[in-house]
Amino acid sequence: MDTNSPSTPALRPPGRPIGRPREFEIEEALDKAIVVFSERGYHAASISELKEAMGLAAGSLYKAFKDKKAIFLASFDRYKQVRNALLESEIAKGENGRDKIFRMLRFYAEASEGETGRRGCLVVGTATELAIADADAAERVRLSHARSEALIESLLREGQADGTIAAGVDPPQTAKILLCIMQGMRVMGKTGADTGHAFLVAETAMKLLD
Amino acid sequence: MDTNSPSTPALRPPGRPIGRPREFEIEEALDKAIVVFSERGYHAASISELKEAMGLAAGSLYKAFKDKKAIFLASFDRYKQVRNALLESEIAKGENGRDKIFRMLRFYAEASEGETGRRGCLVVGTATELAIADADAAERVRLSHARSEALIESLLREGQADGTIAAGVDPPQTAKILLCIMQGMRVMGKTGADTGHAFLVAETAMKLLD
DNA sequence: ATAATTTGGAAATGATCGTTCCCAAATAGG
DNA sequence: CCTATTTGGGAACGATCATTTCCAAATTAT
Structure with missing residues (x-):
C-alpha cells in the first residue's frame, strides 16, 4: 500500500522549484566564462562578451548572478574546483x-x-x-x-x-x-x-x- | 674668432622648440602613471585617475601622448629603464x-x-x-x-x-x-x-x- | 482554470569611458 | 608688433559599460 499517494506530493525530493525552469546549466555557463575571464582579465571582459560566450541574454545573466563580480567569483570557484580535481587525480x-x-x-x-x-x-x-x-x-x-x-x-x-x-x-x-x-x-x-x-x-x- | 655669431643662431643647441613650453617633466609624470598602472592594471586605470595622479588635464595628456595605450607603453619603458638601472647597480x-x-x-x-x-x-x-x-x-x-x-x-x-x-x-x-x-x-x-x-x-x- | 512565481530576451537607462575640441596663454620667428 | 605654433585646461562628444525594466513564456500550487 502506497501511503505517499497524490495526497502528499509536497514531501517528494526538494522538488523542482516553482516558476519557469532555467534553460541552461550554470556550471556549463561558468566554464565558458572562465575562458573569457582568463584570456581578457576581469575588467576587459565585458558583459556583452560574457553574454555571447555563455549564450545568455542580459536578463538571464542577472537572474542567475547578482552582478559582474558575482559571475567572476563563481567562475573563480568553479575554476579552482575543476583544476583541483584534475591535479589531485594526477597526484594520486x-x-x-x-x-x-x-x-x-x-x-x-x-x-x-x-x-x-x-x-x-x-x-x-x-x-x-x-x-x-x-x-x-x-x-x-x-x-x-x-x-x-x-x-x-x-x-x-x-x-x-x-x-x-x-x-x-x-x-x-x-x-x-x-x-x-x-x-x-x-x-x-x-x-x-x-x-x-x-x-x-x-x-x-x-x-x-x- | 667666433664664427657662429648671432648671424647663425640656428646651430645653437637643438634650441628650444617653438610654441608654449611644456610645464611638466614627462618622466616625472610617467613615474606617477607607473604607480597607477601597477596597482590598478591597464583597463582599470582610467584617464581620470591618470590625470589626477599625473597632475595633468586631459588636453595636456593627449598632447604628450597619442592615446591611453601610448601612456601605458611609455610607462612600461620608463619602468624597465628605472628598474634595470637599479638592478644593474646592485649586481655590480x-x-x-x-x-x-x-x-x-x-x-x-x-x-x-x-x-x-x-x-x-x-x-x-x-x-x-x-x-x-x-x-x-x-x-x-x-x-x-x-x-x-x-x-x-x-x-x-x-x-x-x-x-x-x-x-x-x-x-x-x-x-x-x-x-x-x-x-x-x-x-x-x-x-x-x-x-x-x-x-x-x-x-x-x-x-x-x- | 487561475494565480503566483521564475526565466528568456530585448530594449532602455544612467554612468563612465577614452578622446576631441576650443580658447586663452606662452613662446619663437620675422 | 604680428603671425605661427604649441601647451594648459575644461567643456563637450559619442561609444560602451554594467545594470534595470518590461513583457511574453513556462512552470508550480490552489
Missing part, C-alpha cells in the same frame, strides 16, 4: 613523495604551454589584477595559495618518510619556492616563446629535493 | 658570479615584499593582462624576459668561471628557472601574507647553483 598516480611532487610540477608545466598557457591562470590573473582592489578576490587567492603550499608541504614530508626526498630538505621553505615556481611558469606561459620551456623548469626544480 | 656590487646571482634574487625579493609587493610588477601585470590581446605589450614582455634570461645566464657562466657555481649547472636551464622564480615572487607578493617569505625563497633558490 604518483608512487611516492618525489614522484607526486614531479607530477604536480608537470601538471603546472603542461598548463603553462601552448594555448592554455597563453590563456593564463585565473588565480595568477586575479592576484595581479584584483588582489589590491577587491578583498573577496584577494582572500580567494590567499586561500588558494595557502592550500597549495600545504599540499606541497605534505607531499615533501611524504617523500622524506618514504626516502625519496632528502632529509635535509626544509618542507615549509621548499614548498614556498615550489609554489613560486608554479606561479612563475604560468606568467612565462602567457608569452610562451619556446615549447618545452616549462617542462625543463619542472625537471630542474626537482634538484631542490636533493 | 657582487664580488663573484654566485654573489651577483644572489643579489639579483634579493633585488626581486625586496620588490616583492610590503607595499611595493602589493603594488606589483608592471612586467608581470602586462604579461597576465595584456599579452594575449596586444602585440606591442606582448613583445615588450618577451623582450624583457629574454634580456633577464640572458643576464642570468651570463652571471651563471661568470660564476662557473670564477669557481663559485658548480660546473654541473646548466646555464640556460638554470637561468629559465631562476627567472621563473623571480616572476613567481612578484605574483606571491601581490597578496603577500608573511614578511620575509620572498627572502627565504631567494635563499632556497641558491641551492640550484650547487
